Amino acid sequence: MNHLNKDTAAGRMLKQTALIGFALLILVPVSIVILASFKQMTDLFENPLGWPETFSLTNYVQMFSEQHLGRYFLNSTLVTITTIACILFFSSLLSYAIYRFTGWLALVLYGLFSAGMIVPPQVNMIPIYSLVSDLHLTDSLIGLIAVSISVFMPVSVFILSGFMKSLPKEMIEAAAIDGASEWRTYAQIVLPISMPSISASAIFLSVMVWNDLLFPLLLINSGDKKTLPLALLQFQGEFMTNFPLIFAGVIIASAPMVIAYIALQRYFVEGVTAGSVKG
Amino acid sequence: MKQSKTLYLFIIPGLFLYLLFFVYPTVNGLILSFTDWDGFSSKNWIGLENYKKMLVDDSIFMKALTNNLKFMLGVVIFQTLLSLGFSILLVKNSKSNIFFRALYFFPTILSSISVAFIWGFMYNPNVGVVNNVLGRIGLEALAQNWLGDPELALYSIVFVQVWAHTGQMLVIFVAGLQSIPEELYEAVYLDGATKWQAFKHVTWPMVTPAATIVVAYTTIQSFKAFDLIFALTGGGPVYSTEILSTYIYHTAFQSSEFGYAAAQSMGFMLIIAMITFGQFKLLKGNRAS
Numbered sequence: 001m002n003h004l005n006k007d008t009a010a011g012r013m014l015k016q017t018a019l020i021g022f023a024l025l026i027l028v029p030v031s032i033v034i035l036a037s038f039k040q041m042t043d044l045f046e047n048p049l050g051w052p053e054t055f056s057l058t059n060y061v062q063m064f065s066e067q068h069l070g071r072y073f074l075n076s077t078l079v080t081i082t083t084i085a086c087i088l089f090f091s092s093l094l095s096y097a098i099y100r101f102t103g104w105l106a107l108v109l110y111g112l113f114s115a116g117m118i119v120p121p122q123v124n125m126i127p128i129y130s131l132v133s134d135l136h137l138t139d140s141l142i143g144l145i146a147v148s149i150s151v152f153m154p155v156s157v158f159i160l161s162g163f164m165k166s167l168p169k170e171m172i173e174a175a176a177i178d179g180a181s182e183w184r185t186y187a188q189i190v191l192p193i194s195m196p197s198i199s200a201s202a203i204f205l206s207v208m209v210w211n212d213l214l215f216p217l218l219l220i221n222s223g224d225k226k227t228l229p230l231a232l233l234q235f236q237g238e239f240m241t242n243f244p245l246i247f248a249g250v251i252i253a254s255a256p257m258v259i260a261y262i263a264l265q266r267y268f269v270e271g272v273t274a275g276s277v278k279g
Numbered sequence: 280m281k282q283s284k285t286l287y288l289f290i291i292p293g294l295f296l297y298l299l300f301f302v303y304p305t306v307n308g309l310i311l312s313f314t315d316w317d318g319f320s321s322k323n324w325i326g327l328e329n330y331k332k333m334l335v336d337d338s339i340f341m342k343a344l345t346n347n348l349k350f351m352l353g354v355v356i357f358q359t360l361l362s363l364g365f366s367i368l369l370v371k372n373s374k375s376n377i378f379f380r381a382l383y384f385f386p387t388i389l390s391s392i393s394v395a396f397i398w399g400f401m402y403n404p405n406v407g408v409v410n411n412v413l414g415r416i417g418l419e420a421l422a423q424n425w426l427g428d429p430e431l432a433l434y435s436i437v438f439v440q441v442w443a444h445t446g447q448m449l450v451i452f453v454a455g456l457q458s459i460p461e462e463l464y465e466a467v468y469l470d471g472a473t474k475w476q477a478f479k480h481v482t483w484p485m486v487t488p489a490a491t492i493v494v495a496y497t498t499i500q501s502f503k504a505f506d507l508i509f510a511l512t513g514g515g516p517v518y519s520t521e522i523l524s525t526y527i528y529h530t531a532f533q534s535s536e537f538g539y540a541a542a543q544s545m546g547f548m549l550i551i552a553m554i555t556f557g558q559f560k561l562l563k564g565n566r567a568s
Contacts, residue, residue, distance in 0.1 A: 015368055022365065023382055025442065030385075032408055033397050045406050090293030097289040100282055109290065116301060118555060120503045122524035123548045126531050126541045127304035127311055150300035153293060182285045211390030213506040229392045233510055236396070243400050250393045257388045265381055268388065272447055273454045 037247040044244055059248035069252055071224055072231040076253075079141060079227055080209045083148040084202055087156050090149070092198065095160035096186045099167070110161060116154035121214055129218050139221045147215055152208055156201045159274045163197035164190065197274060203264060204271030210257060228253040305548075311541035318537045329542035340543065342518050343526040344550070346433055350522060351501040351554075353437035354444075358497050359490065362445045366452030367482070380453065383446035391443075391506030398439045399511055402426050426512055429519035436511060436520055440504060448493045455489025456482070491562045498558065502551055523547045 036044050037059055039052045047053065063069040094113070098106045121128075128147060129138075137143030167190070175185040191198075216230040226234070232249050239245050261268055312329055314322040333340055365383065369376040386394065401408045402425035410422040425435040463481045472480070505524040508514065514521035514529060521529075527547065531540035 019365075019368060019379055022445075023379060026382055026386060029397050029401050029408070033400070036400075048406065048408055048411055090296070093289040094293040097286045100286055102282070109294075112302070113297070116297070118499060118551070119305065119548065120499065120524065120551065122503065122505050122527060123544050123551070124301065124304040124308055125524075126527065126537055126544055127308040128300065129531075130311060130316075130537065131300070131304055131307065146296060147300050150296045153297055153301075157293070182283045182289070186289070207388050211388075211392075211506075213390065213392055213510070217509075229390050229506070232390075232392045232396070236510070243406075246396055247400075250396050254389055254393050261385065261388050269384065269450050272387075272450050 033247045034251060036244050037251050039244050041242055041244055059245045060252070062245060063248050063252060067231075067235070067249070068223075069228075069231065069249060072226050072228050073252070075141065075225060076210060076227040076229075077256075079145055079148065080206055082145050083152065083209050084205050086145075086149045087153050087205055088198060088202055091153055091156035091160055091201075092191060092194065093186070094153075094157050095164050096190055098157075098161045099164040099190075100172070100182070110157075113154040113157040113161075117158055121151050125214065125218055128215075132219055138219055139225060140219075141225055144215055144219050144227075147219065148209055148212065151215070152205055155208075156205060159201045159204070159271075160194060160197055163194055163274070167193065196270070199267050200270035200274045203260070203267040204274075206260070207257060207268070207271075308541045308544050311538055312545050314538040314541075316538040316541075317535045318531065319535075322538065325538070329539045330546075332539065333542055333546055339518055339521065339526065340546075343521045343523050346518075346520065347502065347522040347550075350433060350437060350440075350504065351498055353434065354440050354501040354504075355494055355497050357437070358441045358445055358448055359493055361441065362448035362493065363452050363486070363490065365445070365449050366456055369449070370453055370456045380446070380449060383449055385446065386443040387447045389443070391504075392510045394439060394443050395507055395510035398435075398442075399426070402435060426520075427516055429517050432512055432516060432520045436504075436508060439511070440501065440507060443507075444497070444500060448497060451493055451496075452486065452489050455486050459485045487562070494562070495555065495558060498554060499551075502547075523550070 032049060035050075035052060036048070038055050038057070039047075040054075040056060040058070043053050094109065098109050101109070128151075132138050132143045132147065135143070137146070171189060171193075172185060175189055180188070211229060212227075213229040213233060216227045217233070220226055220230060232246070232253055235246055235249055311322070313324055313326060315325045315328070316322040365379075369380055389397075400406075404410060404422070404424045404427060407425075409425065410419075413419060413422045423431055426432050459481065463485070464477060467477050467481055502522075502524070504522065505528070508520055508522060508525055509528070512520045514525045518526075523543070524547070527540045527543045530543060531537045
């Protein structure tokens, strides 16, 4: 934008200071935590801000062997992948139907799911707990997955139906002339062309499901079914002051998302904008 | 193309799960709120008892409500201003700008529990980094018990929430700003406008849709801040960081008062509806002008 060239030297310096300041505000705590995970407790207390005296992997080893983090990692992976796959499938079908329906049904469906986005899950956490308990699905990954699918589906429906609205109607006309069924039009025309939107939705949802604490906290009790966020929360009770050990857990739990972010950064951003700004 | 009946089949799986595990509980919550359910035994009808208690006899509920509003206000104001400010600085797609934007967005992908552990350590009064650094640069006097001081704790958490989510809102603002046509700025500068006037007459009106979304999104997010607060302070000290969602959780799972918690949830939903509606009216009015 041209008007930014009307900066004074002082203005530019202020700008740089602000930008670098916030950058440090993010980098410093994160770096400290990463470095701390390779230290022992005494090392951390003597030297919180610096490079580890002795670089040690004991925290990571302890996390996997004694604390069974591998098991929780597996649980998180299973829950996240299953939930996302189901949401993408069901919500794309729903969005396609909303796109194809004319009249009140489309509006009702769209409104129903949009309203779901505004309702925080904490509002119905008690009745959801009551229902899952009545269905005898507490402490099961299936129960957690079913609830996660239902609770996070509105976002995907919102993103995908928003995208499909922008598709030209001629596409459907052409398919009709070729005698295609609804299923074929959905699977072979609309779905492939919606891939960018589906990818953005998938990434956006993955972050939410992988990082979710509320529903595992609500629905899972026993040790071997915990997901990573719940496991980390409970480590806090057991290892209140062993920061390096907890930080190793944090890094292990965050690693998949961080790696995905570095590799697929564009989709993370698209997910945010698609979920909020139309078109 | 004529709609075929198979479309109705398309909506069944998603709609079934959504109605069962989301819509039905929302409605059932209302029914639960009229009972005295403790989580185990039978659910007995007690009419409006829970609501009376909530409005008249529960100072902690009122405290949680005020905390929630304070938290929401703090987060919305600072997060919106900060992300808008940075978006103006970072609107061009230069390499360094793209780097900064990517860096600022990074905390969003961390789980709230990870963020809570990072800042729990940073804020630790004895071994934490904040007080450590203050001490080293001679500002020991400013060192506080960031999360243990009832006056300060909530605002310490506001800071963390803004730290974690500014980058996300930044992205929305950048998208909004980048859609403003250059010609508008050129025209205004040709007429001799200052930077501030350009902002007031071109940037601000054109960025209002994005601002509306950011404010609404941030508001909802601040009501959802359960994970962060639960992990950082659990609502303490002395309920100074207890917000509605953590209080509802404690009422149910610590005090075994599920019926009462359901009533609180209804109150919570009503408050959110009022705030969302209020914001909508306010910002729609602004847009018309």
